Amino acid sequence: MIIVLKPNPDQKQLEALKKWLCEQNLTVHDSLGVNNTVLGLVGDTTAVDTEMLRAMSIVQDVQRVQEPYKCANRKMHQTDTVIDVGGVKIGGGTFQIMAGPCSIESQEQISEIAVAVKAAGASILRGGAFKPRTSPYAFQGLREKGLEMLINASRQAGMPVVTEIMDISQLPYFEDVDVIQVGARNMQNFELLKELGKTDKPILLKRGFSATLTELLMSAEYIMAGGNEKVILCERGIRTFATDTRNTLDLSAIPLLRRMTHLPIIVDPSHGTGIRSLVKPMALASAIIGADGLMVEVHNHPEKAWCDGQQSITPETFADVAKCVRDVLPYRCREEIE
Amino acid sequence: MIIVLKPNPDQKQLEALKKWLCEQNLTVHDSLGVNNTVLGLVGDTTAVDTEMLRAMSIVQDVQRVQEPYKCANRKMHQTDTVIDVGGVKIGGGTFQIMAGPCSIESQEQISEIAVAVKAAGASILRGGAFKPRTSPYAFQGLREKGLEMLINASRQAGMPVVTEIMDISQLPYFEDVDVIQVGARNMQNFELLKELGKTDKPILLKRGFSATLTELLMSAEYIMAGGNEKVILCERGIRTFATDTRNTLDLSAIPLLRRMTHLPIIVDPSHGTGIRSLVKPMALASAIIGADGLMVEVHNHPEKAWCDGQQSITPETFADVAKCVRDVLPYRCREEIE
Amino acid sequence: MIIVLKPNPDQKQLEALKKWLCEQNLTVHDSLGVNNTVLGLVGDTTAVDTEMLRAMSIVQDVQRVQEPYKCANRKMHQTDTVIDVGGVKIGGGTFQIMAGPCSIESQEQISEIAVAVKAAGASILRGGAFKPRTSPYAFQGLREKGLEMLINASRQAGMPVVTEIMDISQLPYFEDVDVIQVGARNMQNFELLKELGKTDKPILLKRGFSATLTELLMSAEYIMAGGNEKVILCERGIRTFATDTRNTLDLSAIPLLRRMTHLPIIVDPSHGTGIRSLVKPMALASAIIGADGLMVEVHNHPEKAWCDGQQSITPETFADVAKCVRDVLPYRCREEIE
Amino acid sequence: MIIVLKPNPDQKQLEALKKWLCEQNLTVHDSLGVNNTVLGLVGDTTAVDTEMLRAMSIVQDVQRVQEPYKCANRKMHQTDTVIDVGGVKIGGGTFQIMAGPCSIESQEQISEIAVAVKAAGASILRGGAFKPRTSPYAFQGLREKGLEMLINASRQAGMPVVTEIMDISQLPYFEDVDVIQVGARNMQNFELLKELGKTDKPILLKRGFSATLTELLMSAEYIMAGGNEKVILCERGIRTFATDTRNTLDLSAIPLLRRMTHLPIIVDPSHGTGIRSLVKPMALASAIIGADGLMVEVHNHPEKAWCDGQQSITPETFADVAKCVRDVLPYRCREEIE
Structure with a gap:
């Protein structure tokens, strides 16, 4: 899963987000660009609610890389x-x-x-x-x-x-x-x-x-x-x-x-x-x-x-x-x- | 409800259709054109199944004039x-x-x-x-x-x-x-x-x-x-x-x-x-x-x-x-x- | 082409409509129902503008029986x-x-x-x-x-x-x-x-x-x-x-x-x-x-x-x-x- | 722009892609995950053809972060x-x-x-x-x-x-x-x-x-x-x-x-x-x-x-x-x- 942050995200909120992601047993990889920071999540993201992530004010977009279905996959x-x-x-x-x-x-x-x-x-x-x-x-x-x-x-x-x-x-x-x-x-x-x-x-x-x-x-x-x-x-x-x-x-x-x-x-x-x-x-x-x-x-x-x-x-x-x-x-x- | 018949409909089927419509307490009005005959139905057509009518081989099209809902109307x-x-x-x-x-x-x-x-x-x-x-x-x-x-x-x-x-x-x-x-x-x-x-x-x-x-x-x-x-x-x-x-x-x-x-x-x-x-x-x-x-x-x-x-x-x-x-x-x- | 009129159409407008349709070399067949009158048009309706008909205050609906294309038909x-x-x-x-x-x-x-x-x-x-x-x-x-x-x-x-x-x-x-x-x-x-x-x-x-x-x-x-x-x-x-x-x-x-x-x-x-x-x-x-x-x-x-x-x-x-x-x-x- | 690569991309193709991106005056940031590598592009990506990128066999998906319009933006x-x-x-x-x-x-x-x-x-x-x-x-x-x-x-x-x-x-x-x-x-x-x-x-x-x-x-x-x-x-x-x-x-x-x-x-x-x-x-x-x-x-x-x-x-x-x-x-x- 990839999380694209808005430009200049609030650092406290970013730390809180990263902490929460780690608690979900996900590893977070930062990619710093000029305008946008991108977080790459590694691990089983099936149960991660993309809606909740999109609701955060520092998040611009969320994109799944893995499919959200497992048994049928x-x-x-x-x-x-x-x-x-x-x-x-x-x-x-x-x-x-x-x-x-x-x-x-x-x-x-x-x-x-x-x-x-x-x-x-x-x-x-x-x-x-x-x-x-x-x-x-x-x-x-x-x-x-x-x-x-x-x-x-x-x-x-x-x-x-x-x-x-x-x-x-x-x-x-x-x-x-x-x-x-x-x-x-x-x-x-x-x-x-x-x-x-x-x-x-x-x-x-x-x-x-x-x-x-x-x-x-x-x-x-x-x-x-x-x-x-x-x-x-x-x-x-x-x-x-x-x-x-x-x-x-x-x-x-x-x-x-x-x-x-x-x-x-x-x-x-x-x-x-x-x-x-x-x-x-x-x-x-x-x-x-x-x-x-x-x-x-x-x-x-x-x-x-x-x-x-x-x-x-x-x-x-x-x-x-x-x-x-x-x-x-x-x-x-x-x-x-x- | 209006029933448009195909050109030159089989007369036996047409009679059977009219008989059935009358049995539903509907009055049938014919309108003979050069290419198509049109039947106009008068009465409560709420329960008439347009699908069934469309399935008949002599029927070209069926169009409701009255709405199919009553209580909500x-x-x-x-x-x-x-x-x-x-x-x-x-x-x-x-x-x-x-x-x-x-x-x-x-x-x-x-x-x-x-x-x-x-x-x-x-x-x-x-x-x-x-x-x-x-x-x-x-x-x-x-x-x-x-x-x-x-x-x-x-x-x-x-x-x-x-x-x-x-x-x-x-x-x-x-x-x-x-x-x-x-x-x-x-x-x-x-x-x-x-x-x-x-x-x-x-x-x-x-x-x-x-x-x-x-x-x-x-x-x-x-x-x-x-x-x-x-x-x-x-x-x-x-x-x-x-x-x-x-x-x-x-x-x-x-x-x-x-x-x-x-x-x-x-x-x-x-x-x-x-x-x-x-x-x-x-x-x-x-x-x-x-x-x-x-x-x-x-x-x-x-x-x-x-x-x-x-x-x-x-x-x-x-x-x-x-x-x-x-x-x-x-x-x-x-x-x-x- | 079939024209479904609204209940109780203004008779002057209806006469004007019928006259205009006849001028387009179309024959008009009436079908009187309890609620709605239906006009069936016979003749070449390719050039009849259904939009114009629908705009008339006495008209409820217009339905083509013939296709509006000729050369491709x-x-x-x-x-x-x-x-x-x-x-x-x-x-x-x-x-x-x-x-x-x-x-x-x-x-x-x-x-x-x-x-x-x-x-x-x-x-x-x-x-x-x-x-x-x-x-x-x-x-x-x-x-x-x-x-x-x-x-x-x-x-x-x-x-x-x-x-x-x-x-x-x-x-x-x-x-x-x-x-x-x-x-x-x-x-x-x-x-x-x-x-x-x-x-x-x-x-x-x-x-x-x-x-x-x-x-x-x-x-x-x-x-x-x-x-x-x-x-x-x-x-x-x-x-x-x-x-x-x-x-x-x-x-x-x-x-x-x-x-x-x-x-x-x-x-x-x-x-x-x-x-x-x-x-x-x-x-x-x-x-x-x-x-x-x-x-x-x-x-x-x-x-x-x-x-x-x-x-x-x-x-x-x-x-x-x-x-x-x-x-x-x-x-x-x-x-x-x- | 974010490029999600397929798992285990061919390294030669990946190098060729990175080289080409640099030639477009874009800076490329890698984010290595367990399953997928993600490339983050920094610079003006307006003229980058996402279709061309998607056509590459090592690419899984491409997502714009910046809008592709400039004058109207x-x-x-x-x-x-x-x-x-x-x-x-x-x-x-x-x-x-x-x-x-x-x-x-x-x-x-x-x-x-x-x-x-x-x-x-x-x-x-x-x-x-x-x-x-x-x-x-x-x-x-x-x-x-x-x-x-x-x-x-x-x-x-x-x-x-x-x-x-x-x-x-x-x-x-x-x-x-x-x-x-x-x-x-x-x-x-x-x-x-x-x-x-x-x-x-x-x-x-x-x-x-x-x-x-x-x-x-x-x-x-x-x-x-x-x-x-x-x-x-x-x-x-x-x-x-x-x-x-x-x-x-x-x-x-x-x-x-x-x-x-x-x-x-x-x-x-x-x-x-x-x-x-x-x-x-x-x-x-x-x-x-x-x-x-x-x-x-x-x-x-x-x-x-x-x-x-x-x-x-x-x-x-x-x-x-x-x-x-x-x-x-x-x-x-x-x-x-x-």
Whole structure:
């Protein structure tokens, strides 16, 4: 960490600052310039609060040299983390597709889709039981009953499931769920993250609408610091001025995250664009760019879907997407990133 | 609501769509153009899912004419809502200042600040006990103990308090809290909003980092639809490419919100800028533009603050801000907005 | 075009509006609802100023159904436009790579790079002579002399060139230039666009930092309306809150633009990310997603480049990128987009 | 400037870097840490290209301590710059209002508005002759003829004028223009800025849609480095995800710019919001926050305006705005900013 002091800092305050830094087990190196003094800190600065330093009247700027995340940091864990989800391995060079409807609507619906997406190449079934909807008047999901249907469907089809949790109080219902999803709106629901850190379930953590990559990793760190290292990251689009798509899918995040962390990273092209016809091109781009998998919304009757039908594709289209993705996998860009 | 159909829509699908719309108690008006047919819907469209309509293959676009929020809508409730917080009235032409530290650090600290900000003109004491921090390694607040200190301080100073809740499970601790704050990161924590809708406490709802004004009002609607109409909105800056400030304080939101809703709207210039020296100018601008109040971070020793010291001002500076704000109140822009 | 009127519009103003619309050769269809009247306009609304309509006190909202661009519109010109650049065909299923240094620094430098990128698979040589730099104190390009060196190098290597124009007054120097580039900062330099519309040179038009896709096409329309239909579009990243990369490369723009327009679309992964190690993954993603080509910065000594060295790759790396791109071309997603 | 090196840098490269830095007349201070070496540079780093440094393989990061602008820097010029426009002083504590129509439409129109806005308190007449319009099919301004009408109107009314230039080639027509405006789309039209730097006319430089404050000042620096120090800055809204307003007016830019530069700063609430009813509240907020003036669109018949009528106010409304602004001026926040 580097602290740039303002010109002519008060010497008493400077001594107090240095003393405090030493008490944090940091070694301080001075660099005296003509206008500004620069302090270089050596040691573990993860727990140093840059806000507090910036608040000091003698400090002009503070810059981290080390990343503020440890458990999630590639530097601390060189090899890719591989997460086993009921026999399905995520990370480390595999490519897994999670597919299913936005909302679980009935046993028939989810069971039918489960069979169809498995046949087409999906390895994990997705489906929403607890649904975060912008409007209180919109369908809020079948909740516990939906979870039951999802698990029934998964057993029939023989594939693990991923589904979203919205609040700590719902955790007891997730016992038979294989992967617990934290949605974009909850990426910084820190109490929920801490609680999930105490479980041993794999967690699918979606990037918030306006989260930086470091913030995403700090949220993963909340889960990991609690003891649960099974975190799967998911890029699902960010909010920008560009509104031709619902969100702007930030594909450069994939190679950047692979350099920053050892955790697996998947892409959700359905929410990331909000447009059915963009799912295939963005899925192919995600595969080629080195993602560890996809999450895709599939509905047997997208036009009758209870939510997000506009971005759902049919099982037939999904089969085509999955096949084309498999075709490009041998050409994936997964080499070492400096 | 207006539905623009694609050219030459399939007639069977069109009939099915019209039938379904009629079943929703909506009257459908056709407008036949050369290229596109437009359907105009008359009736209460609040519960109509525009996503579902857009997913239909014959539909090109859907546009709301009515707002999707009812309880919060100015059209349904012409006069300003006034919320009574232990005798302090918020809304309807008053101007209230909430002030206090980012974090409660000790009984002495919060008690000393409480007395100071009250003397300087604050009418409500703020202070964080449960703290949402980006890093799991940063100070997370004194939690229950902090709440106790806050309430002690408020009783000594004789002023009501506002403090943030982070999870439903903390609700029992908030019995003596006067206003419950929902932070920007939780603006779309819908389960929490629903639960708060069942209480009769005033709720201070902060705008999310990347929330539109309609989304903010839909979140207010979650609380109000549950029966709790005491919602105070708070503009606290949005995330943009402009990083000279921590966030970009969107002051045009104030007059826009006043037109859209009858709920009181306050501004947080401390989080909205993240820079101490901007608190005063942005506070004055908020007052003149017609806000119903302010929320300001005040710390007796900003340089030793356990969080967000960079944006905290001293009680002395706060007294100056409060005085200057009072001076401009007679010139406030509160006239009718078309 | 649809005009939503406010409730109970003044009848005189409404009659005046309808009369004016009829004078614009538009047919007006009324749709009377309970709260709002909606006018549907039939005819060519390209020249109707939506701003003027929105300014009327009886108008609540105006929505275009037809796109405001004609020459660039895919609906008016179903087949892909193919642009011939000295025998190199851009568009219609080909894939062309433009490569070369950010700045031309010397005859030796540009000649050496030209030979290297041609050998590696580039079909067009790029190189900056007039350089838009944020600082007036930074190197501004070799200007006319640079253009001469570029053209010399291109003749030696036997490949056409593309280079940026910054002002109309520079046009005389561009006589021997094969493709004239308009940079992101000049995307809405309308006087320059009009002037380029009078030439018969292919124009490479880069998307502005904060331009929507419709704005990009309107700028293409400026050139095309002047008679020059040879416009190549270029996605090069947009400005968002996400600053891990210099810009956020918006790859979803490629399939969206292919649906909106018949013009060829290329991607610049060098400026789009600003990071050397991201050039290859983003180049592969661009190819697979259906772009018509790439523009890549290549420098024989990136560490000594006079500008943008951080995003330049070596000829050796470029050869690897070009090879990998060729490998994935058979799997490109170029099918019909609804 | 601070250069953070990667761990274990190649010693030869490090020596070469240090040698080169010394050749730039910079003194280099080493700070050796456990993981990273940090170089502190002392001297004038304005012309040092941070891009080039970042491109070096041994460099991890580069951070400026000094600002990259000199002429515009408050540190180099402590007192406010005051610009005299035909006797009207801008900057240094005055408050000037520029008002007039978006477009000049006829001699009668501009003359009538000139008289009206002068009577209401405007000191400078604005009016567009060369109009940057997104669509080539929209009205492009009366151009030279419009300029003549503007100057006639200004002489009749006895007030100086400001109007926009779009291209260097138009400069000869601006001989009688008092202030030349550079629009947001041209903020980085560097060739135009350089040419304006050779004139002795005051330049009104509008912030680009997605420009940082440093970029705005670097564009001012282009003009000033050429010898013309008469630059007036103008905040006019930035492009964000928030689309309730046309742009997001960034009022925190005013106190920030006052700290960074000695140049006067005005606000354009008309373009900054795009909504008529927001002009007054944002004008009052701009005045109270410490701006040096306003630019406001006024039209005698906003509903018949040829462009941007939606954001134009009538002379009557303008008179009310100007009066209310005058009322709050005694309470302006113009004190020293740390």
